[in-house]
Amino acid sequence: MMRHFLQIDGHSTEELCHILDTAESFTSVDDRAVKKVPLLRGKTIVNLFFEPSTRTRTTFELAAKRLSADVLNINIATSATTKGESLLDTLFNLEAMNSDMFIVRHPESGAAEFMSNYVAPHVSIINAGDGRHAHPTQAMLDMFTIRKYAKDFSKIKVAIVGDILHSRVARSQIEALNLLGAREVRVIAPRTLLPANISQLGVEVFQTCKEGLRDVDVIIMLRLQKERMQGGFLPSEHEYFQLYGLTSERLAFAKPDAIVMHPGPINRGVEISSEVADGPQSVILQQVEYGIAVRMAILSIAMGSHDKSDRDI
Amino acid sequence: MMRHFLQIDGHSTEELCHILDTAESFTSVDDRAVKKVPLLRGKTIVNLFFEPSTRTRTTFELAAKRLSADVLNINIATSATTKGESLLDTLFNLEAMNSDMFIVRHPESGAAEFMSNYVAPHVSIINAGDGRHAHPTQAMLDMFTIRKYAKDFSKIKVAIVGDILHSRVARSQIEALNLLGAREVRVIAPRTLLPANISQLGVEVFQTCKEGLRDVDVIIMLRLQKERMQGGFLPSEHEYFQLYGLTSERLAFAKPDAIVMHPGPINRGVEISSEVADGPQSVILQQVEYGIAVRMAILSIAMGSHDKSDRDI
Amino acid sequence: MMRHFLQIDGHSTEELCHILDTAESFTSVDDRAVKKVPLLRGKTIVNLFFEPSTRTRTTFELAAKRLSADVLNINIATSATTKGESLLDTLFNLEAMNSDMFIVRHPESGAAEFMSNYVAPHVSIINAGDGRHAHPTQAMLDMFTIRKYAKDFSKIKVAIVGDILHSRVARSQIEALNLLGAREVRVIAPRTLLPANISQLGVEVFQTCKEGLRDVDVIIMLRLQKERMQGGFLPSEHEYFQLYGLTSERLAFAKPDAIVMHPGPINRGVEISSEVADGPQSVILQQVEYGIAVRMAILSIAMGSHDKSDRDI
Numbered sequence: 001m002m003r004h005f006l007q008i009d010g011h012s013t014e015e016l017c018h019i020l021d022t023a024e025s026f027t028s029v030d031d032r033a034v035k036k037v038p039l040l041r042g043k044t045i046v047n048l049f050f051e052p053s054t055r056t057r058t059t060f061e062l063a064a065k066r067l068s069a070d071v072l073n074i075n076i077a078t079s080a081t082t083k084g085e086s087l088l089d090t091l092f093n094l095e096a097m098n099s100d101m102f103i104v105r106h107p108e109s110g111a112a113e114f115m116s117n118y119v120a121p122h123v124s125i126i127n128a129g130d131g132r133h134a135h136p137t138q139a140m141l142d143m144f145t146i147r148k149y150a151k152d153f154s155k156i157k158v159a160i161v162g163d164i165l166h167s168r169v170a171r172s173q174i175e176a177l178n179l180l181g182a183r184e185v186r187v188i189a190p191r192t193l194l195p196a197n198i199s200q201l202g203v204e205v206f207q208t209c210k211e212g213l214r215d216v217d218v219i220i221m222l223r224l225q226k227e228r229m230q231g232g233f234l235p236s237e238h239e240y241f242q243l244y245g246l247t248s249e250r251l252a253f254a255k256p257d258a259i260v261m262h263p264g265p266i267n268r269g270v271e272i273s274s275e276v277a278d279g280p281q282s283v284i285l286q287q288v289e290y291g292i293a294v295r296m297a298i299l300s301i302a303m304g305s306h307d308k309s310d311r312d313i
Numbered sequence: 314m315m316r317h318f319l320q321i322d323g324h325s326t327e328e329l330c331h332i333l334d335t336a337e338s339f340t341s342v343d344d345r346a347v348k349k350v351p352l353l354r355g356k357t358i359v360n361l362f363f364e365p366s367t368r369t370r371t372t373f374e375l376a377a378k379r380l381s382a383d384v385l386n387i388n389i390a391t392s393a394t395t396k397g398e399s400l401l402d403t404l405f406n407l408e409a410m411n412s413d414m415f416i417v418r419h420p421e422s423g424a425a426e427f428m429s430n431y432v433a434p435h436v437s438i439i440n441a442g443d444g445r446h447a448h449p450t451q452a453m454l455d456m457f458t459i460r461k462y463a464k465d466f467s468k469i470k471v472a473i474v475g476d477i478l479h480s481r482v483a484r485s486q487i488e489a490l491n492l493l494g495a496r497e498v499r500v501i502a503p504r505t506l507l508p509a510n511i512s513q514l515g516v517e518v519f520q521t522c523k524e525g526l527r528d529v530d531v532i533i534m535l536r537l538q539k540e541r542m543q544g545g546f547l548p549s550e551h552e553y554f555q556l557y558g559l560t561s562e563r564l565a566f567a568k569p570d571a572i573v574m575h576p577g578p579i580n581r582g583v584e585i586s587s588e589v590a591d592g593p594q595s596v597i598l599q600q601v602e603y604g605i606a607v608r609m610a611i612l613s614i615a616m617g618s619h620d621k622s623d624r625d626i
Numbered sequence: 627m628m629r630h631f632l633q634i635d636g637h638s639t640e641e642l643c644h645i646l647d648t649a650e651s652f653t654s655v656d657d658r659a660v661k662k663v664p665l666l667r668g669k670t671i672v673n674l675f676f677e678p679s680t681r682t683r684t685t686f687e688l689a690a691k692r693l694s695a696d697v698l699n700i701n702i703a704t705s706a707t708t709k710g711e712s713l714l715d716t717l718f719n720l721e722a723m724n725s726d727m728f729i730v731r732h733p734e735s736g737a738a739e740f741m742s743n744y745v746a747p748h749v750s751i752i753n754a755g756d757g758r759h760a761h762p763t764q765a766m767l768d769m770f771t772i773r774k775y776a777k778d779f780s781k782i783k784v785a786i787v788g789d790i791l792h793s794r795v796a797r798s799q800i801e802a803l804n805l806l807g808a809r810e811v812r813v814i815a816p817r818t819l820l821p822a823n824i825s826q827l828g829v830e831v832f833q834t835c836k837e838g839l840r841d842v843d844v845i846i847m848l849r850l851q852k853e854r855m856q857g858g859f860l861p862s863e864h865e866y867f868q869l870y871g872l873t874s875e876r877l878a879f880a881k882p883d884a885i886v887m888h889p890g891p892i893n894r895g896v897e898i899s900s901e902v903a904d905g906p907q908s909v910i911l912q913q914v915e916y917g918i919a920v921r922m923a924i925l926s927i928a929m930g931s932h933d934k935s936d937r938d939i
Contacts, residue, residue, distance in 0.1 A: 044691075065383045266402065285409040348670070605724060
């Protein structure tokens with residue numbers, strides 16, 4: 001049983017499939033006139049965000065509310081919790097208020113796992129992004145989207161394009177794709193934006209879109225973190241788009257029915273052209289939609305794990 | 314059927330009356346021990362505010378919650394969405410999260426209508442104030458208040474006093490009063506605070522309170538936007554009060570049972586004296602109270618329009 | 627019947643015991659699978675905070691939600707309401723929106739009581755901390771914790787340690803302890819941090835921990851407001867800890883089973899050592915937990931007072 005959800009690594013293929021199947025059952029919830037299910041009624045879920053993110057917080061808030069949970073949004077500037085000690089004091093205080101689950105975003109890698117070592121046995125931690133480490137719920141909604149459109153993982157080639165080095169999203173996607181048995185996982189990036197251990201991640205590495213996109217079924221564009229420009233990792237937005245931006249011409253390298261994904265929010269004209277982002281092969285908004293159902297699945301599975309009677313409510 | 318509510322103009326007298334009648338039925342909700350009705354249970358309503366406004370956001374939030382909807386508050390600094398493209402990306406992302414309705418406040422005239430052209434058929438847009446253009450829900454709560462106290466529109470003279478030029482509230486009030494058949498609609502303002510096309514709006518124009526307030530049944534004071542001072546539109550707060558501030562002396566020009574209204578928050582001693590604001594003819598707090606019921610009416614009518622089955626929940 | 631809860635002073639011993647007994651019944655709510663009770667369903671409770679406080683606001687928000695009330699969080703910078711007039715306008719506007727209860731935190735002593743003189747008969751005011759005056763709900767959760775662990779007030783000696791002068795918490799604790807018949811209430815503080823009228827408060831005054839902590843059953847540490855340093859009231863954090871910080875050595879002066887309390891958030895190494903804060907005698911996190919139940923009790927009793935039919939919902 002899955003109590004926390006901290007990263008993809010360490011979970012079994014069966015667990016990931018169970019999440020996807022459960023999410024499938026929640027997509028129908030969205031079509032009903034009344035969109036709520038009472039699964040987590042009376043539960044208190046805390047959005048504990050040490051990094052600002054309206055978008056991700058909102059999807060978790062909606063997922064929790066549609067499960068009928070009470071949601072508490074706590075935004076904490078990192079400065080106030082520079083010492084690990086203070087971080088735990090914050091956590092223990094919120095836990096003492098009978099919180100059942102923490103959805104944690106934190107700029108430092110490992111923060112969610114760190115907290116999971118200290119919470120009481122009936123409390124779950126969901127990682128909503130920690131440093132460069134992992135963003136497993138984003139990866140799962142991406143897997144859900146791929147399964148919806150491309151169907152069979154064993155037959156598809158997936159290319160992830162962009163700043164792999166700084167991307168927690170890419171790390172979690174690569175792990176999930178390999179666990180679910182994708183035929184081939186490719187990364188396309190300049191050398192400066194690849195992690196040193198890239199060869200151990202189970203991916204094929206390409207430097208150009210022309211080669212890397214050839215015959216792929218799924219293209220996942222990463223968001224360009226503009227603050228990376230200052231770090232000397234990248235020349236300019238314009239040059240980046242010239243080399244790695246997804247245009248119609250480059251999309252033509254992929255299979256004709258390849259789907260285009262992006263975790264959002266997109267930088268139009270930087271990593272993707274508007275023509276492609278708004279085109280017929282883009283499933284970017286579907287990702288957002290499925291994100292609610294996938295997060296409902298993860299929240300309800302995690303909550304069900306530590307208290308089976310919860311499921312009977 | 315009214316799917317969006319973007320401005321008064323374009324709606325029929327019957328539609329406005331239907332809003333007022335529906336609001337009437339919700340005022341009784343406020344008197345019950347349990348103030349909620351389950352009309353919009355399971356619906357997600359997004360307060361999408363590109364301009365800060367605790368007050369208006371709060372009234373919409375309360376109206377939505379009393380209809381049992383889930384409410385999401387999203388505040389976006391305009392700087393982040395300077396391009397229309399980004400505004401639509403924001404909208405489409407929130408829509409993809411299965412939002413059913415957007416309550417939009419935006420500093421640019423036409424923003425709510427712009428969005429209404431792009432949302433999916435099952436999504437409603439309510440204008441909560443766009444630039445200088447319109448603030449139709451405020452106008453409707455004003456109409457509700459007038460009907461409560463002055464009863465028959467065909468017999469009443471209404472004077473709107475203050476900065477007509479910059480007021481989206483005034484524009485919507487004038488349209489609503491004319492649609493509902495008010496006997497006479499007057500505006501009282503210095504020439505510098507009147508729009509160029511004022512003569513086409515169906516109002517009588519007065520420059521002084523002495524003339525303009527004579528024999529009116531309803532006085533609507535506008536809020537003085539203090540930032541206008543810098544623009545050279547106004548000499549000083551003190552001088553403004555000398556010329557246009559509503560004092561007991563000026564109130565005496567109106568009918569003895571005339572009511573005094575103000576959209577709030579009031580600037581005491583600038584556009585209205587405390588004696589009048591707190592006096593027996595003031596219905597300023599009643600406007601606030603009716604504002605909840607009127608917004609409940611508008612939200613439920615709009616939601617009912619695009620999905621008739623919603624009404625049967 | 628208790629309509630407002632503004633300070634401990636003025637309430638009877640019976641009323642305080644009724645709060646503690648009611649809170650006892652709510653602690654079991656926390657153990658149920660579904661933690662909500664429908665007592666305040668349909669009620670609107672406004673968290674009206676003129677001072678930032680995520681922590682206190684959160685506990686009230688959770689208490690209100692577990693009673694099934696709708697909660698509105700309003701944070702107002704004091705600058706916007708420097709005049710008492712504006713404060714009342716804010717209050718009256720929120721009241722007009724059919725709010726049933728205001729939970730008020732304000733930097734000025736007496737603000738909550740001031741408001742209570744003006745609200746409508748069906749509206750309750752709960753003081754969540756006003757200036758240096760009172761913080762009665764904190765005092766009641768402290769009393770609840772003491773009763774849980776130390777059981778019989780008539781047999782216990784309690785020492786409150788720290789900045790009594792600036793502490794609204796200490797004032798309310800002293801009043802509550804005396805009303806509930808504590809055998810002895812001590813304060814331990816440097817002369818500069820004692821109020822002038824300390825001898826009239828019904829406490830024994832000690833300047834050193836060695837004397838003051840001898841044989842006590844309960845130790846309540848106050849939070850050191852670091853901004854006091856600038857005022858010249860205190861030499862340095864380090865020196866303060868040397869003189870008044872609760873260490874294991876000092877804790878040994880108290881009875882062997884004495885409990886250690888703190889209103890939180892704690893400054894480790896300033897007013898308390900980590901060894902003591904995390905040690906077996908510390909009940910600091912239990913205070914947080916009981917705080918929800920005690921606030922549920924106060925909210926429901928206050929709401930029940932002005933409308934008996936509410937209780938039957």
